[in-house]
Amino acid sequence: MEKLTLLGNKQVSYSSEYDPTVLEVFDNKHRNRDYFVKFNCPEFTSLCPVTGQPDFAALTIAYVPDIKMVESKSLKIYLFSFRNHGAFHEDCVNIILEDLKALMEPKYIEVQGKFLPRGGISIDPYCNYGKAGTKWAGIARYRMMNRDLYPEKIDNR
Template sequence: MTHDVSGLTQLGQPSRLPASPDQAVLERVANPHASLRYCIRFTAPEFTSLCPLTGQPDFAHLMIDYVPDAWIVESKSLKLYLASFRNHGAFHEACTLDIAQRLVGLLAPQWLRIGGYWYPRGGIPIDVFWQSGAAPDGVWIPDQKVEPYRGRG
């Protein structure tokens, strides 16, 4: 089976890190198994953004699960998009939900959820969760199993 990748601009090409999430180009390809319902998971355990007030780095373990419809996200473009937050100032909630909304807008998946497990700043971890609705019946969607922050040991 061959897949049309003619419209992709980043895969297989040298690509610079986008200066911001707004400048990042997220790309999609046709779902090679659109007749099947299945879950795709992306895990970004070293996600970084900046506090919009102090400019200090914020770190999170992001987990994105989705059940595709006609489209799947091209993974290199997703990696570049996520990395573009490195110099982006936004609160935890904004980063997490902006990522979810951008993916929903690009892919129109049957279902999507994101877990943003943020490491503490100021002594308080902030975890942010969102999903587009109830998970579809008949699709195995594993638990995210990311432990909440507990401090040392």
């Protein structure tokens, strides 16, 4: 198992620039079954790459682990590194998915952002991935095709 350097470390510094190198993993001790791990991140922030204005979102990251799992404190520090990063909402969720996919090689992963309205428009990007050649590739296609069958009402934000 890899050494976790952030968990329990009180001297952790938070990067003010996007930094995927802070992500750490540990071994999945329950590889004999499929199960979801879901992170709710209600205070995600990034910057608009054009105006530099802050964007706020609630992110949901869910995955089915294979061999490795992401350590939650490193994920928190990684997400914090977007605070001064200029990227469109759609880019943020796709960057996060690709970084976590490369780190863990999960069976399945999805990332959804629910960005607060700015200029009267909210944006809710969603992306997912299922490992090719497994049932999870089909599940990823199915979940993508069935996104927003029941869209939100404006009054429930």
